[in-house]
Amino acid sequence: MPKAYVFTRYGGPETEALVEVDRPVPGPGQILVAVRVAGVNPVDWKLRTGYRRPTDSGEPVFPAVLGSEVSGVVEEIGADVDGFAVGDAVFGNTAAGGYAEYALLPAALTAHKPAGLSFADAATLPVAAATAYDGVRQLDLPSGSTLLVTGAGGGVGSAAAQIARADGVRVLALASEGKKDFVESLGAVHVASGPGWTERAAAAAPDGVDGVYDLVGGEVLTEAAELLTDRTKLITAGAPPEVVAELGGARVARARTAAVLDAVARLVVNGGLDPHVILRLPLDEAGEALRTVEEGHARGKVVIEVAR
Template identity: 75%
Template structure:
């Protein structure tokens, strides 16, 4: 039986285990893939704790496989799927988790992996890079505008900085002092996080901030909002809809389409977007991979690689 890394109930790390599972069968609109790589994201451990994505309903079935994005090789396609054949190399959003030897992908949220893109890099794109792309496109800033990105040292933040820079936007990136060199290497002006953020941003960008892409929430979001005269130029992937709405902004509107995946893959191939995979782990060390992200020590992206 194939293996998967799962959580058996809501809770903490004590609920996790690597176990044998039945190989899933693709339903309508789904692809079954032999996983080659799966991205690790903060939402993975948040879901284990009982978090629900906006708009998500229904009871979770346990054991639940971790992971929201994966890259692999098509083994089978469900009813109604077109444009994909057995043997195709693909990447996309998972249906029921990706830390596994086999996973189901949504065909409408999957794309063919270009030959020049590794499975490891491809597995980082459906969540972090695509979220970053959606937010930057939602703000629709002209060349020369200035964007503030909070949480610029994380997976989504690092992608947002690079994508905005590729569109000719100046970026001020908020991150811890320890990530200063990393944020600057992405092409952003670094501003340390913490109390007094607004004052430091004003000093770094005396011409003002045209928009904010928030990936942190809480006090950071509230303080960043004070830098804008037009609060509709505030988007977040780090706070609930009601929180950002009170400040006059909105959540990032996720497209989750093949077109977005193709766009971010093209940016990688052009050298405009580096996924910055800093560590990889085999499936039998998935616990270590998830702890690296959950403990907040990850810089860039963490990926689980699955042997063929």
């Protein structure tokens, strides 16, 4: 039987286990993929603790497979699926977990992997890079303008900085001192987080800030809003919609389409986006991979190499 890394109930790392599971069967609109690489994201451990995304409905069936994004090879195709064939190299969002030898993907959230894109890089794109892309497109800042990204050292923030830079936008990256070299390697101007950060941001952008992509929420979001004259250019993926609405901004509007996956894949192939995969671990070390992300030690993307 195929293996999968699961959580058996809501809670901490003690709920996780590597188990044998039945091979999934694709339903209508779904693709069964033999997983090559699974991406690891903060939302994975948050879901384990009981966090519910706005799009979630119903209760999970335990054991629940961890993971939200994979790359791999099409193994089987469900009904009402066009444009894919067995043997195709693909990547996308998962329907029911991805830290596994086999995963189900909704065809509408799956894209073909370009030949110039590695399976490891492809597996990192559906969650963080796609969220970053959607937000940058939502802001629609012209070339030469200045964007402030809060929480710029994480997966979404680092991708947003690179995508904006590819559009000719100047990026101020709010991050800890420990991530200074990392964010500067993305072509961004580092702004040290902590008390007095708004003064440092204002000094780095004497002509003002034209947009804010927030990934922190809370007091940082409120302070960032004060740097803007046009609050419609304030978006967040780090705060509830009602909170940012009170400040005159909005949540990141997720497109959740294969077209966005195609777009971020092209950026990687063309050199405009580097996912910065910093750690690759096998499936039997999935717990260590998730701990690295959960404890905030990653300065790039962590992946699980299920098969080579």
